[in-house]
Every structure is written in C-alpha cells, then in structure tokens.
Amino acid sequence: MTNTxxxxxxxxxxxxxxxxxxxxxxxxxxxxxFALLGSNGAGKTTxxxxxxxxxxxxxxxxxxxxxxxxxxxxxxxxxxxLTGQFAALDGMQTGRENLMMIAKLRGVSNxxxxxxxxxxxxxxxxxxxxxxxxxxxGMKRRLDIAMSLIGTPAVIFLDEPTxxxxxxxxxxxxxxxxxxxxxxxxxxxTTQYLxxxxxxADRIAILHGGRIITTGTLTDLKExxxxxxxxxxxxxxxxxEIFLALIGKGGEVNEK
Amino acid sequence: MKSNTGVLLGRLMRNILRSPDTIITVAITPxxxxxxxxxxxxxxxxxxxxxxxxxxxxxxLLITIASGVAYTSLRLFTDVKSGxxxxxxxxxxxxxxxxxxxxxxxFVSNALTVVxxxxxxxxxxxxxxxxxxxxxxxxxxxxxFTLALTWLAVIPGLTAGSMEGATAYSYPLIFLxxxxxxxxxxxxxxxxxxxxxxxxxxxxxxxxxxxxxYEGTVxxxxxxxxxxxxxxxxxxxxxASKAFKRQLG
Ligand SMILES: Nc1ncnc2c1ncn2[C@@H]1O[C@H](COP(=O)(O)OP(=O)(O)OP(=O)(O)O)[C@@H](O)[C@H]1O
Ligand SMILES: [Mg+2]
Numbered sequence: 001m002t003n004t005x006x007x008x009x010x011x012x013x014x015x016x017x018x019x020x021x022x023x024x025x026x027x028x029x030x031x032x033x034f035a036l037l038g039s040n041g042a043g044k045t046t047x048x049x050x051x052x053x054x055x056x057x058x059x060x061x062x063x064x065x066x067x068x069x070x071x072x073x074x075x076x077x078x079x080x081x082l083t084g085q086f087a088a089l090d091g092m093q094t095g096r097e098n099l100m101m102i103a104k105l106r107g108v109s110n111x112x113x114x115x116x117x118x119x120x121x122x123x124x125x126x127x128x129x130x131x132x133x134x135x136x137x138g139m140k141r142r143l144d145i146a147m148s149l150i151g152t153p154a155v156i157f158l159d160e161p162t163x164x165x166x167x168x169x170x171x172x173x174x175x176x177x178x179x180x181x182x183x184x185x186x187x188x189x190t191t192q193y194l195x196x197x198x199x200x201a202d203r204i205a206i207l208h209g210g211r212i213i214t215t216g217t218l219t220d221l222k223e224x225x226x227x228x229x230x231x232x233x234x235x236x237x238x239x240x241e242i243f244l245a246l247i248g249k250g251g252e253v254n255e256k
Numbered sequence: 257m258k259s260n261t262g263v264l265l266g267r268l269m270r271n272i273l274r275s276p277d278t279i280i281t282v283a284i285t286p287x288x289x290x291x292x293x294x295x296x297x298x299x300x301x302x303x304x305x306x307x308x309x310x311x312x313x314x315x316x317l318l319i320t321i322a323s324g325v326a327y328t329s330l331r332l333f334t335d336v337k338s339g340x341x342x343x344x345x346x347x348x349x350x351x352x353x354x355x356x357x358x359x360x361x362x363f364v365s366n367a368l369t370v371v372x373x374x375x376x377x378x379x380x381x382x383x384x385x386x387x388x389x390x391x392x393x394x395x396x397x398x399x400x401f402t403l404a405l406t407w408l409a410v411i412p413g414l415t416a417g418s419m420e421g422a423t424a425y426s427y428p429l430i431f432l433x434x435x436x437x438x439x440x441x442x443x444x445x446x447x448x449x450x451x452x453x454x455x456x457x458x459x460x461x462x463x464x465x466x467x468x469x470y471e472g473t474v475x476x477x478x479x480x481x482x483x484x485x486x487x488x489x490x491x492x493x494x495x496a497s498k499a500f501k502r503q504l505g
Contacts, residue, residue: 052346054504074348082346088339092271104263105349147343 002066005030005155005186006051011060013046020046022210024060028188028203030154033181035201036190042207044190045085048159051188052082065154081148085159087140088147091133095124095143098132099150106151118146122176138169145176156180158189162196174199260349264357265364268331272365278327282365283372286320290373293439294380301440309382313374314465315438318458319430320373321366321402325409326426328362332413333422336503345504355410355500362406363399370398384469394468397478400485401461405429407492414499433458457484 006028013021020043028034038044049055051062053073062068067075089098099118103111119125122142127135132143141161148156158177162170177200181187191197197204198218205215214221272278290312293301298308305311335341335354344354374382386394409426416422433439435449436458442450453459460481467475 049342054342054345056504077346077348080346082343084339084342086339088343090267090271090340091338092274093267097267097270101263101267102343102347105260105344105347 003030004028005032005065006034006188007061007063008047008051009061011047011050011062012058013043013050013055014058019210021050021057024207024210024212026205026212026215028186030186031181031184032202033177033187033189033200035197035204036188036207037192037194037197037204038190038207039192043210044207045159047207048082048084048157048188048190052080052157053077054082079154081151081153081156083145083148083156083158083161085163087137087144089132089140089144091131093132094129095119095132095135095139096128098143098147102147102150108151114150118149122146136169138165138172141165141169141173142176145173149180153185155186155188158187160190160192163192170196261353261356261360264344264354265360268357268361269364271331272327272361279365279369282320282324282327283369285323286316286369286373287376289319290316290377290380302444303441307381307383309377309380310384310470311466312439313377313382314462314469315433315436315458316373316377317370317398317465318401318438318461319433320369321398321405322426322429322432324366324369325362325402325405325429326423327365328358328406328409329413329416329422329426330419331361332358332410333416333419336414341503351500351504355496358410358413359403359406362409363402366402366406367399386469386472390468390472390474393474393478394465397461397464397468397481397485400482400489404485404489404492407489407496410496411492411499414496414503432456433462436462438462457481457488460484 004027006026008024008026011021011024012019024043024047026034026036036044036047046055050057051064051069053069053076056070062070064076065079067079069076090101093101096115096119099115100111103114108114119128122145124139124143124146127139132140135143145158145161161177162173165173174196177187177189189196189200201218203215203217204221205212206221207213290309293312294309298312301308303311332341335344335358341354345351408429412422412425436442436453436456438458442453442459445453460477461484464475464478464481467473467477
C-alpha cells in the first residue's frame with residue numbers, strides 16, 4: 001500500500017470544443033487535506049466529478065487509493081464519498097431517514113446506531129425527525145457531510161463545502177473537516193475562498209486556465225503572492241470576527 | 257442489489273404518501289373527466305350502449321396513467337437536480353437500481369390510482385361481466401402501457417433543464433385519448449381525424465380493454481395494442497438508458 005491517496009496525471013476534459021481541463025497533475029497523500037482553489041468556471045467541479053467516477057476523462061491517468069477510475073470504478077466507489085456543490089439530500093425525508101437510507105445502501109451492519117451517532121456528532125439530534133427541506137443552509141450541509149461519512153470511506157471529496165453558508169455555519173463545517181482529517185480521512189476540497197484554503201488545507205493547488213499553476217503549502221504560496229494580496233486575505237477573518245462577536249460567538253473563533 | 261432497489265423504492269413511496277396532493281391530483285383529474293362526460297355530455301353522446309360509464313372507463317384509465325407518469329419525470333428530475341442522483345452514482349451500488357426504483361414506484365403508484373378510479377366508476381354504475389382471466393389480461397395490458405409510458409417519462413426526467421420541461425411531454429399524452437375511440441366512436445369523425453384516431457395506440461388499447469371487460473373476448477385489436485405497448489417500451493427504454501449513460505459523461 002502506497003501513501004498516495006489520489007493521483008492525477010495529464011488529466012484532460014473538454015465539453016464540445018471547450019477545453020476545461022487542459023493538463024492537470026497533482027497528488028494527494030493519505031490523511032491530507034488538499035484544497036483545489038479556483039475561480040468560477042475554473043473546472044473544479046469537473047475535476048471532482050471525474051475523480052468520483054461521475055464523468056469520464058478524455059485522457060490522463062486518475063487513480064484513487066491505487067484504483068483506476070476508468071478501469072476499476074467499483075473499487076473507487078468503495079473508497080470514496082462525494083459531497084457535491086449543493087447539499088444532496090431528500091428534502092421530503094427527515095434527517096434521520098436520509099442517514100438511514102445511505103446506511104442501508106452502503107450495507108453497514110448497524111444502520112440505526114450509525115445514524116444515531118452521526119446525528120449526535122453533527123448536532124442534529126433535535127432536528128432528526130424534521131423534514132430536511134425545513135433545515136437551515138448550515139444544517140443541510142452538516143447532514144449532507146454526515147451522509148458522506150457513512151461507511152467510513154478513505155477519501156472524501158467536498159465540492160465548495162461552505163459556499164452560500166454564513167460565517168457561523170462555515171466555521172462549523174471547517175471544524176467538521178478538521179475533525180475528519182484527524183481521524184485519518186483523506187480530504188480533497190474545492191473552494192473559491194483563499195481564506196478557506198488557508199484555514200484548512202495542508203496543501204493547496206491553484207487551478208487556472210485548465211492547469212494547476214502552483215501547488216504547495218500555505219507558506220510556499222504566501223511567498224509567491226504579492227504582499228498586497230496577502231494583506232487582503234488577512235483582513236477577512238477580522239471582519240468575520242466582528243460579525244461573530246456581534247452575534248455572540250466570538251469566543252469560539254479566538255480558540256482557532 | 258435487489259435490496260438496494262427496495263430501499264430506494266421505499267423512500268420514493270414514502271415521499272408519495274407524504275404529499276397527498278400528488279395522489280389527489282392524479283386521481284382527481286380523471287374522476288372529474290368521468291363525472292363531466294357521464295353527467296354533462298353523456299346524455300348527448302351516441303355510443304350505441306346504454307351504460308356510458310362502461311364505454312368511458314378504459315379511456316379514463318389510460319388518461320389516469322398518462323397523467324400519473326408525469327410525476328415519475330418530476331421525481332427523477334428532482335433527484336438529478338438535488339444531486340442525490342450524483343450521490344447514488346458515486347456509491348458502491350448498482351447504478352441501474354436507482355432507475356429501477358423510480359420505474360417500480362411509477363408502477364405501484366399508478367396501480368393505486370387506477371384502483372381508486374375504478375372504485376369511483378363502480379359507484380357511478382360501471383359493471384363488467386369479465387371473468388378472472390379477462391381481468392388478468394386487462395391488468396397485463398394496462399401494466400404494459402404503464403411501463404411503456406414510465407420509460408418514456410424517464411427520458412425528460414433525466415434530461416430536462418427545468419421542471420416544466422420535465423413534465424410538458426405529458427400534455428399530448430393526456431390529450432391523445434380525446435382523439436381516439438375513448439369517448440366517442442371513431443365512425444362519426446371527419447375522414448382525416450378518423451384515420452389518425454383509428455391508427456394511434458390509444459384506440460387499439462381502449463378497444464381491447466372494452467372487448468375484455470364487456471364482450472368476454474380479447475378482440476382482434478389486442479395484438480396491435482400489445483405491439484404498440486411493447487414497441488414504445490423498448491424504444492423508450494433504449495433512449496432512456498442512453499440518456500442515463502450520457503449523463504454520466
Ligand atoms: N456538462 C457540461 N457540459 C458543457 N459544459 C460544461 C459542463 N459542465 C461544466 N461545463 C463548463 O465547464 C467549465 C467548468 O465548469 P465547472 O463546473 O467544472 O467549474 P467550477 O470551477 O466548478 O465552477 P464553480 O465555481 O462555478 O462551481 C464551465 O465553463 C462550464 O460552463
Ligand atoms: Mg463547481
């Protein structure tokens with residue numbers, strides 16, 4: 001067993017004549033949090049869809065935990081979980097039912113217990129028997145991530161996990177992701193927010209113009225960015241701290 | 257694999273029971289049509305029978321199914337749009353079980369509404385002297401018709417860009433029985449309309465069901481009726497499967 005969880009070499013994908021991924025290469029080690037940073041339309045979702053066997057690449061080698069996405073999709077699906085860009089749940093079912101459904105489909109041996117544990121862990125016990133379409137954005141996202149954890153996949157893909165969430169909910173999701181990573185799960189997340197990558201990622205790759213233009217740790221990247229930009233990044237959490245202080249959650253932020 | 261389809265079927269059926277409006281709208285429209293045609297237009301319609309409910313019921317049942325499958329498209333469309341479909345497709349389950357769960361849901365829910373409509377027809381005076389075998393044949397034809405329209409409904413459900421787009425196709429389907437032998441005999445229609453009415457699937461299916469319910473024979477048209485159902489089903493199935501694969505690009 002190698003230490004590489006995700007390996008992408010020379011990945012290409014076009015839609016009709018539109019080249020979205022021109023030549024994408026990166027590797028993610030087991031247990032890492034890896035952020036794929038890119039602006040709107042950079043191809044983040046396309047890359048995640050290919051990695052999670054939803055889409056076929058035009059060319060290139062993509063493997064997850066040593067399994068090739070094209071030749072061994074079944075094995076790949078055993079090893080992964082996808083949390084898509086929008087919370088993928090059945091709004092007409094309760095939180096508990098959503099979790100139970102996934103637990104049964106994944107064939108876990110004790111679905112009721114798994115569901116109960118996740119409800120507690122994601123602070124959804126009180127809302128467990130309410131319909132998911134009545135949840136707030138943050139609760140939906142939490143349920144969505146909880147659904148992805150069932151069956152303890154080795155690799156989790158999170159496509160823009162905090163887009164559209166308020167700062168409070170965003171921090172909840174960040175906490176969850178950090179917790180997951182401590183448990184040894186490999187996480188690939190996409191984001192448009194520099195601060196999110198900064199907060200979470202062990203390593204960051206910037207996807208631009210169909211290629212990974214840089215990869216590295218935050219320190220590596222900071223050296224490459226012009227100082228003015230770095231200052232701008234550093235202001236963001238301050239604003240957030242003000243917002244959170246005003247709504248009475250300031251204490252939690254300072255702990256981070 | 258079978259149990260996965262079962263889990264997904266359970267979820268979809270629960271959703272149907274939770275939104276009674278869908279059950280009611282599906283059953284109410286054909287029931288209203290039946291009331292309208294029997295008690296308002298019926299007296300003026302010359303069909304050569306004294307029991308117009310009997311004459312009407314087969315066509316009404318086809319309308320029931322045609323409007324019922326629109327909800328199949330809607331449910332599929334919702335799963336695709338919500339990302340649930342993508343979630344299922346990245347899980348270690350057989351991908352076709354997701355589609356089959358929708359198809360079975362369509363089958364079960366349509367069967368339920370058809371039973372409701374038949375019960376209302378009984379109250380309105382529907383009577384049949386068909387024996388068990390005739391009834392089983394009727395169930396078989398209606399079942400095939402449901403499957404054929406269900407697979408047809410899967411196509412827009414998977415490919416539509418909007419909710420309206422996903423269900424728009426069902427209007428012509430619901431309208432088709434009006435230009436058939438469902439409400440009035442085709443003999444009174446102008447030549448071109450008559451030619452269309454007599455050669456479209458609804459007429460052959462309606463005539464076969466009528467023959468089974470009231471004449472105790474399968475009628476000559478049954479092979480044409482079966483051919484239409486199987487033909488539509490096979491073609492729709494192939495297109496739907498292709499759309500499903502293409503969606504996985
Ligand atoms: N199925 C598709 N057919 C045609 N074009 C597509 C398809 N999917 C994506 N695209 C195009 O590919 C480009 C990249 O899309 P993608 O969704 O991967 O970007 P993204 O980085 O996830 O963007 P966002 O931040 O908005 O989510 C976009 O220009 C998009 O219009
Ligand atoms: Mg995206």
